[in-house]
Amino acid sequence: MTGERTIGVGLIGTGFMGKCHALAWNAVAPTLATGLRPRLVHLAEADNTLARQRAGEFGFARATGGWRDVVSDPEVDVVSITAPNPLHAEMALAAFSAGKHVWCEKPMATSRADARAMREAARASGRVAALGYNYIQNPAIREMERAIRAGAIGRVNHVRLEMDEDFMADEDAPFAFKNGAASGYGALDDFAVHPLSLVWRLVGPVEAVVADQTRPYPSREGRAVETHEIASALLRLRGGASGTLGVNRAAWGRKGRIALQIFGSRGTIGFDQERMNEFQIFQRDGEARLAGFRTVLAGPVHEPYGRFVPAPGHSLGFNDLKVIEAGEVLAAIEGREARIVDFETGLAIEETIHAMARSHAEGRWIGVGEEN
Template structure:
C-alpha cells in the first residue's frame, strides 16, 4: 500500500488492537500528533478491537474511535483501516501482524516483535513482501536527548569510544510474593531480558552500532511464585530475573557491559548508560530523561566534571511540544514522536525509528544471549541479521570463548 492507495486521501485509517495501558498510549499519540507536527497524513481513528464487544465499545468511545469489534480479524479486513497498531499480549503479535501484512496494511507493533525468533523471521519476510511500512515500539529511542547522544558519539566529539555500560533495572518483581503472570511464561516472551532488557540492548545498538557477538549469564533468583488463580499454590519459574551481557561490536574495538533486572528494589525506571571516550563522556538515565550529562576532557584542574544539558527546542523534536528549554516532555510525548516518524515514513519521508528488520536484530541479540547463558560460550551474530535470521540459532554461528 502506498500513500496513493490509502482509503481516504490525506488521511490514514488507524485500527488499534488492544486498549490497555499501551493501547491508550497509542491512541493518545495518534490523537495528538496532528496538532504538534506538520504531517502529510492525518490519522483517522477508524476501529478498535478488544476481547469483548462491551469492552471494545467502551474503549472506542473513550479514545475516539469510529467503530469497535471483538475480533482483530474483522479489524484487519476492514477496507477503512490502512494501519494496524498492535498492543496485545506478545503471543498475538505475530498472527495479527502477518495477517495485516498479507492484507497490504502498514503495521505498528509494540515490542517485543514476537515471542520467538522464528516468528520474527517470518514477520520480516512478510513485511518485505508486502512493501508496506512497519514500526516497533521502542519509543525510548525517540527521546531528543538520545538523538543528541548519538550525534555526539558519531561525530567524534568525545573521541574514540573506550567504555560502555548500559542498564535497565526496575523493581516491579522484587517481592518474592509477587504473583506468577504472563511475564513468567517462556511462551509469552517472559523474563527480565525479553520484557525490559530489550530496551537496554536497543539503546546500545542505537548508540554504538551492530553487535558482532555476545556472552551472557541469565539468572533465576525466585524459582517459585504464587499462583493468582489458586491461593496457597506456588508455580515454578524458569525464566530469568536478571541478565548480564558482554557485547562486542562489528565496528568498535571495545567490550560493552549491559545488564537488566526487575528485582532492583527502589528503582522505578533505571534505563540508562555511561559512555567514555578518549576526549569525554556521556551519562543518561530515563528517570531524568530530559537531561543528558556531558563531560569534555581538557578542562583546567579543579574545573573539570560532567555538566547537564537540559532538553530544549534546540534538541530536535522537543520544540514541537514546548518553545522553552527546561520545561520537560513526558512518556506520551515520546510515543507521539514515534508515531510522527511512522506517518512520515508511510508518506515517503524518512524512516521509522525501529522497523521490523531492526526489531528482529534486537530479538536475535536477546536469543543469542539466552543461548550463550545456556551453553556458556560466545555467540556470534551476522551483521545483516534480518536477512540471515534463520541462521541465528544455528550451531554454525556459535563459537567457543576466545
C-alpha cells in the same frame, strides 16, 4: 481542512500501550503538523463490550471483539499492535497479508522463528513495519547521537547498559503471566531490548555475547517461575567496542530506569531514563582544574522538543515520546526519511536476545544470528 490527507488507523489491544498508541494517534497531527492526519477507524479488544467502551474513550469510530475485523477493514491503512507478546507474529503477518502498514510494540515475537517470519513478511509486503521503541525518540537521546557522530567523545570503546524496575521485586507477589514461558525469556525480551535499541542507535550493532540469567524467586504460589527476572551479559560491538548489559525486573526502588554510559577516546556521555530530559557529558579538552561532567538540559533547541513546550526545563514525558514515534511512522508511510526501528533492525535486536538466552544455556560466547 480542504485537501487534507488522512490515514485510517486500526488498534489491537487497549491496555497500557494500547492507550499510549491511541493518545499518540490523536496528538500527532496537531503537535507535529504531519502531512497525514490519522483517522481513528477501528479498535479491537478481547470482547465486544470492552471494545465499545474503549472505542468511546479513545475516539474510534468502530469496535470489535475480533482483531481480524480490524486487519480486514478496507478503511484501515495502518494497524497498531499492542496485544500480548505471543500474539504479535500472527497479527502482524495477517496485517501485511491484508496490505496494511504495521506499528507493533516490542518485542517482535516470543520465538526466533516468528520474528524472522515477520521480517520476511514485511519485506514481501513493501509496507512500513515499525516497532515500538519510543526511547530512541527522546530529544536528549537525539542530541547524544548527534554529539557522538560529531566526535564529541572521540572513538567509542566501551558501553555500559542497565535497565531496572521493581514490579517483580516482591517475593510474595502472585504468579503472573510474565512468570510463564509463554511470555518469553523474561528480563531479556521484556527489558534488554530497550537499552539494546539505544546502543544500536548511538553506537552500532552487537556482534557477539556471553550471558547469564537468574531467578531470584524460583516459585510463586506453589508454581514454578519459568522466566528469569535478572540477566547480565558481556557484549562485543561491531567496530571493536566492548560492552556490558544488566537488566533486572526485581530491583527494589527502581522505576523505569535505563542507564547508559558511553566511553570514548576523548570523553564520556551518560544518561538515565529516570531523569529523561537531561544527559551528562565529559570532554577531556579544557582546563584541568575545571574538569568534570556537564549536564545538558533538553529544550526547544533539541528538536522536536519545541513542538510540545516552548521553554527548557518543562520536560517531556513517556507519552510525548510516543507521539514523536507516531510522527516518524507517518513519515515512513509518506516515503520520507524516518527515525524508526524497522523490522530489519528489530530482528537484529531479537537475534541478540536469543543469542544471550542460548549463551546462558550453553555457557559460551554466541555470535548474533549464529545458527544452531
